Amino acid sequence: MEPLIIETRQLTKVYGEQTVVNKVNLHVRKGRIYGLLGRNGAGKTTVMKMILGLTSITSGEVDLFGQKLGGNEKRIYPRIGAIIETPGFYPNLTGTENLEIFAKLRGTAKPDAVKEVLAVVGLPYQDKKLFSQYSLGMKQRLGIANAILHDPELLILDEPTNGLDPIGIAEVRNFIRNLCVEWEKTVLISSHILSEVTLLADDIGILHNGVLLEENSLAELQKKNSKYILLQVSDTAKAALVLENRFHVTDYSVQDLHTLQLYDTTLDMAEVNKTLMTENISVISSQRCNDTLEDYFKKVTGGEGIA
């Protein structure tokens, strides 16, 4: 198994009397894309800020590359590229000039690093447009360019596709995927858009009201999407008795007086319907169902769901 690049233990943040992050245990493995999924205000940004040392930790611990950040900033920070909230730049400078400042401060070795990263995110090099005149999408692209300028091993991206048009979103998605596959970068990405995370992430953490409800690989989560037969009958008690006695069905659940869920999807439903009818049980409907990831997230977040 790949080593952990980010590990948090019981990470907690309290503002006044409000606990915004509650005992979060996050595990981000090398070379994988970890999607932190949660609704607005779930605590995603706060978790990322705590990981980066940009906000104090009330209790708990964070390990980055197996080390504590405190006291190792000069060793750890150059290995990380990050966008937290809206990327900020100097409004009186162009995109190129802004990146040149950050390249100088970071001591970026490659002479044409700025030109290369601008090409990667699709922004023009030495353009005369000032940052203050940039659209939200262009600002976001410049933020991504700045995050990868020094070729970091770990990228922490807080909602990086905010403000991008659909084509831009797809481009950024492909680009992040390439970074992970071709350059073996580790990515921690946050989003409130389920489809975005499922298209990109290898591992998913579901954060809700500051609590990490679930952490698993996407493949494992998809396995949890249960398939079942939804059966609506006049009397569930009688129907259950028939199913147990005639069809030896034990894997089912009674939802209410008229609804049953059968988890054995190999059952011959024509035969089941016929038998129930002969036992004077009316079959109102029977259908095969398949929970989507969205249904699953609705379930784990208490029915509120994620966009």
Place this chain on the structure above:
Amino acid sequence: MLNLILTEFLKLRRRKFVWLMLLAALFMPLISIFYFGGSSAAEIDPLQFYKWAAFSYTPWIILPFVLGLLCTMLAYDENQNELLKQLWIIPVSRMGYFFSKFAIVLFYSVCFMLLAAFGSIFAGVISGLIVFTAESVAFLLIKCLEIGFLAPFAMLPVLAVAVSQRGYLLPVCCTVVYTFLGFILMMVAMYAHPLSSMTAILMRNIPGVVLNEPVNLAKVFFCIGIWGFASVVGTNIMLSKESRGI
């Protein structure tokens, strides 16, 4: 540190107001032409002219006010545009950040006073009010460099407020109050305020200037030093809190 200072210069691109503020250095030389307008070169001692043109309201009020505005402008963008987060994770040290701003203020202050000096010479000589003497010009240049070098140290409290605040209102208000307080305290409690102390250093050996009491250099430097030290410590605490979201 050199990189930080270089990038501070890069950040000033297209900041026309920063360079326009330098013109304030020529205000008192121009006023002096009108003030001494009725006199002839034979009547005015060059040092008397320079005292008006370069050593009066320029170091007392104009330079501190301009430096206060510069401090505010230097810190405003980073505070307002969420840039500090990006700087801390480079990582840029809090004190490196503070002292790089101070270096710009120091450089600007020296340029401002040199411009005031050359403005005074030109205003006096070209208008025919004074004669050009090497001795008086040398004195003027040395004094201007003295002011240009000391003023940023005296303005450290304002720089501290500017880098610790998100907006510009408080730093600008502080600049106004701080500057006028320095001016007012000059004759009553010159060792209490860094700007008063700076003025005391400036005035100690200008011919014709009489102070209430002889200048005690140790007290003067102690005053500037203690305020400067408190500003640096305060900034470090404030930036650490800010960077950790406390």
